[in-house]
Amino acid sequence: MVITVAGNKKEVKDGLTVAQLVIDEKVETPEYVTVTINDEFVESGTFESTVLKDGDTVEFLYFMGGGQ
Incomplete structure (x- = not known):
């Protein structure tokens, strides 16, 4: 099957979970x-x-804090 990850189309196996995708994409x-x-x-x-x-379509988001 084809999904879009962070704007890029990718061929992935059927039954892929979000947890496995996080590992496969080496998410920091x-x-x-x-x-x-x-x-x-x-x-x-x-x-x-x-x-x-x-x-x-999957996106990985990080919420940053900081500032004054």
């Missing part, structure tokens, strides 16, 4: 990443059970 600091699928936020506790579908 995965414990702090927020994931959206088709512009919908995915709860971090459901990464293992959320299965991607053909045509999905």
Whole structure:
């Protein structure tokens, strides 16, 4: 199946979970990443059970703090 990850189309295996995609994409600091699928936020506790579908668009987001 084909999904879009961070703006790039990728061929991936059927049944791929968000958790496995985070590993496959070598996401830095995965414990702090927020994931959206088709512009919908995915709860971090459901990464293992959320299965991607053909045509999905996945983005990895990091929220930065700081400043004064």
